[in-house]
Amino acid sequence: MTAATETLAPGAPLRLGTRASALATTQSRQVADRITELTGHPVELVHITTHGDVTRASLSSLGGTGVFATALRDALLRGECDLVVHSLKDLPTAPCPGLEISGIPLRADARDALCARDGFTLYSLPEGARVGTGSPRRIAQLYAARPDLTVIDIRGNIDTRLGRIEDDLDAVLLAAAGLGRLGRTDAITQLIDLAEWPTAPGQGALALESREGSPVSAALAALDDPHTRNSITAERAVLNALEAGCAAPVGVSTLATSTASGRGHSVTAQVYSLDGMESLTVTRELPGVLSAQALLRSEELGRDIARELLDRGAATLAPLGR
Known part of the structure; x- marks a missing residue:
């Protein structure tokens, strides 16, 4: 059967490809449980090792975006799994031939979270405090807010990063969504x-990716949140247009x-x-009508934001380009 005529048998099991990290498996299991709840299909997790899991180089030096996604996508295209779950902030903006984002569930908290010793906040940290992050964006934001801080480039999973507080760091910056999914908001x-x-x-959101036109893709549409998809479409269009x-x-x-x-x-958007x-900084109102036409307008809005940033000199201010 072709993908167009193929259908999923009721209750047929699905294979979900995921990295083996605690965060990846936790969020993948949450998605798997939701798929089963909404569609009746049991879901098995299939662990896949990515380049980002085996290298110790900083993510920014590897290009960051796509370092975790490529191996998952390759496994999906080879038929080793039926769908994969990505953290949307880690997913390249360019489409992958043969695959499609079939579902974007309701977004979790998109904010960054400071985790510091002794209950410190960003502005109460002592002068010269050592703050860990592997993100060039967060580094720039830290220096913009507190030029006196000492920012340390770090890698590792959430528990590894948190473990460095009171060891060699005063604080770390992490995504609130990841802490929430792992039950570490404390x-x-x-x-x-x-x-x-x-x-x-895309921070705080997940992408459910499957083979284009597959019956799995149609089933995953049940998990899609229209407002989240609308917002993500605009945000990722900015990033794509800025290259x-x-x-x-x-x-x-x-x-x-x-x-x-x-x-x-x-x-x-801020560069x-x-x-x-x-x-x-450029701010624009997001189209509010949730429809296919609204998604096109949201994508155009993202491109407009990027054009204005570039017209105002963003490319000379920051290292853009893939």
């Missing part, structure tokens, strides 16, 4: 407001807004110099 001493600290495009990846100090976030006609949402001393 480590958070400050959640940083998106209005002052935009995070990575920026994880090595670029770029933050793009969707914020709730209040207007004369009621509540809405806006997309804010920083590597030292955080300069930045450019």
